[in-house]
Amino acid sequence: MLDRIQSYIQEHTLFTPTDKLLVAVSGGLDSVVLAHVLRKLGAQFAIAHCHFGLRGEEADADEQFVRKLAKQYDVPYFAEFFQTKKFAEQEGISTQMAARALRYQWFEEVRSTQGFDYIVTAHHQRDAAETMLLNLTHGTGLAGLHGIRPKNGYLVRPLLAVGREDLYDYLVENRLIWREDASNDSPVYQRNLLRIEVLPVLREINPSLDQTLHITAERVGGAEEIVRRYVEETATQARRDDPEATYLDIRTLQKTAATTLVLHELLRPFGFSYVVVKDIVHSFGAEPGRRFESPTHRLVKDREQLVITPKNLSKFGTHQLAAGQEVLKIDGLHLRTELHEVAEGFDIPKGKAVAALDADALKFPLTVRAWQEGDWFMPIGMKGKKKLSDFLIDQKVPLNLKDNVQVLVSGDGKIAWVIGFRPDDRFKVTEETERVLVVKRM
Known part of the structure; x- marks a missing residue:
């Protein structure tokens, strides 16, 4: 088994004998074998262990076990204790997804700050087979069918050369001790x-399933490389990037083989799904103006081209401006504040890019946020309410620019300024005003 792993490392150029490796060790069978194999091969490595705070005393015992293993091998040891459930709830994701995100972020932090060349994980052929089938079940392109790559950036997986049974035989032969995670069952x-x-x-249908899927993944990976090069050649002819759009x-595009597949690869960085891409291709012969959405971008079918622009994602969140805070920077918006004591000779600044508000x-x-349907305010000089949607129509704001309009909201929920347009009459500077907050759009 050692020879197979050594050959696999060399074949895929995973790392060299002089590289410093950060090895992820949970204490389970796979990672315990990985650490032992790397030691046998004379690799320079340290051990990193994640405690996710999910299994109480069992997880504590895992951490102590891995700590002792690092001491036994006389290698550096790194451990991190995560509040995984809290992070999962905060982000609205599953516990497993949260644990994965936390661990890989931490691995990379340790790698980059402590001078390691690669992060090594204990994924083997059975893990790769499971990943391929899961991706196939959920729906995937070529990228999902190649399974787990032996090398992905700073991540390397030397055990993809072998199956689970090989690891177990190695563990028995070398009388290694490991910790079993009950959640795996x-x-x-x-x-x-x-x-x-x-x-x-x-x-039962194919006793060599893991090896068969491993070979299939290699073949799919080769096909993916052919597609990648074809897509790159198409991009040089079809794509033009400007600061505001692609x-x-x-x-x-219509001249390419498998147009939908090629366009999907071109649009993958912009977040468009394969189903949406099929609709885009069907629109090629239709009238211009069809619009398609991804979570991050908008695509419009023009007469002879597709126009892709990023969405203003700041409209999905709010940004607070605390008392005394002088600067607030948001994507596409930069505000600066000045607090003035009203004195004789103070001139109220004019212009759409500035608002003078009664600070008290x-x-x-x-709060700075995007305007919403149902918002209303009292434009300065008026005593009655005005729906913001009607106000923007009166101002002749183009439809595709309305999404960019933001409002400055007082802590009591009242709109104080439609930024770049008009302050609210309820916050105007009067003879009774003692302090003025000047807010400028830079």
Whole structure:
């Protein structure tokens, strides 16, 4: 097994004997074998362990076990204790997704700050098979069918050369001790359900399933490389990038083989799904003006080209301006504040890019957010309410620019300024005003 792993490392240029490796060790069978193999091969490595705070005393015992293993091998040891459930709730994601995000972010932080060349994980052929089938179940392109790559940036996986049975035999032969994670057998998790219920049936059909899928992944990876080069050649002819937008020539796209596949690869960085891309291709012969959305971008089918622009994602959040805060920078918006004591000779600044507000009428913190349907305010000089949607129509704001309009809101929920247009009459400077907050759009 050592020879196979050594050959695999050399074949895929995973690392050299002089590289410093950060090895992820959970204490389970796979990672314990990985650490032992690297030691046998004379690699320079340290051990990194994640405690996710999910399994109480069992997780504490895992951490102590891995700590002792690092001491036994006389290698540096790094450990991190995460509040995984809290992070999952905060981000609205599953516990497994949260744990994955936290661990890889931390691995990379340790790698970059401590001078390691690569992060090594214990993924093996069975992990790769499970990943391929999970991706296929959820729907995937070529990228999902190649499974787990042996090398992905700073991540390397030398055990993809071998199967789970090989690891177990090695562990028994070398009398290694490991820790078993009971959650690996819980059918609550999709991967475990696949491992427990589905893969045994498939292995009855093909006892060499893991090796077969490993070879299939290599072939798919080769096909993916061919597609990648073809897409790059198409991009040089069809794509034009400007500061405000990306343009794709429709006629060039129509001449490509498998147009939908090629366009999907071109639009993948912009977040467009394959289903949406099929609709885009169907629109090539339609009238111009069709609009398509991804989570991050908007695409408009023009006469001879596709026009892709980023969405203003700041409209999905709010930004606070605390009392005394002088600068607020948001994507596409830079505000500066000045607090003035009213004295004789003070001139109220004029212009759409500035608002002079009665500081004592405001409730802090102030909030900057995108305008919303149903918003209303009292434009300065008026005593009645005005729907913001009607105000923007009166101002002749183009439809595609309305999304960019933001408002400054007092802490009591009242709109104090439609930024770049008009302050609210309730916050205007009067003879009774003692302090003025001047807010400028820079």
